[in-house]
Amino acid sequence: QVQLVESGGGLVQAGGSLRLSCAASGRTFNIYTMGWFRQAPTKEREFVAAIGWGNGIPYYADSVKGRFTISRDNAKNTVYLQMNSLKSEDTAVYYCAQNRRPYGSNVLPTEAYWGQGTQVTVSS
Numbered sequence: 001q002v003q004l005v006e007s008g009g010g011l012v013q014a015g016g017s018l019r020l021s022c023a024a025s026g027r028t029f030n031i032y033t034m035g036w037f038r039q040a041p042t043k044e045r046e047f048v049a050a051i052g053w054g055n056g057i058p059y060y061a062d063s064v065k066g067r068f069t070i071s072r073d074n075a076k077n078t079v080y081l082q083m084n085s086l087k088s089e090d091t092a093v094y095y096c097a098q099n100r101r102p103y104g105s106n107v108l109p110t111e112a113y114w115g116q117g118t119q120v121t122v123s124s
Contacts, residue, residue, distance in 0.1 A: 002026040002113040004096045009118030012086055016122075020081040022096030022115055030054055030074040033099040035107035036081045038092035038120075045095070049081060050107050059106075064090075088124040093117040 008020040020036070035050035049070040051058045058070045069082040079096065096115040099107045 002098060004098060004113060004115035006094065006096045006115045006118040009094060009120045011121045011123065014086060014088055014122055014124045016086050017082070017084045018086065018120060020083070020094055020096075020118060020120075022079045022081075024077045024079070024096075024098060028102075029077040031102040033104050033107055034070075034072060034079040035097045035099075035112070036070060036079075037095045037097055037107075037109065038090075039095070039117075040089075040092040043092075045109065047107075047109075048094070051079065052105060053103055083120070086120075086122045088122050091120060091122050093119050 036048040039045040067085045097112040100111040
């Protein structure tokens with residue numbers, strides 16, 4: 001079965017950086033679009049970034065564009081989220097997601113596989 005395991009969360013000061021990793025297993029990795037979502041307390045889960053299957057075209061939510069970078073290493077079955085210039089409003093649980101269907105252009109939250117989440121806390 002599909003398993004997604006996130007790591008790299010933690011506590012960081014505003015302006016700092018973190019890199020999240022998500023290791024996938026259970027099926028062929030490079031034919032699935034991967035994404036990152038986040039959920040802050042009392043808020044709904046929101047899209048952060050995604051990267052297409054294969055060599056992957058990345059795309060981002062406006063709130064993180066220019067600060068976050070998503071990448072993938074298909075040899076390691078891993079997707080990354082480099083987060084720079086962090087702000088207090090970036091505080092949330094970050095979830096890795098894999099599209100259920102291959103060769104899709106985005107991640108559909110209602111159809112995705114999810115990791116367990118990793119907490120990111122940005123102190124101001």
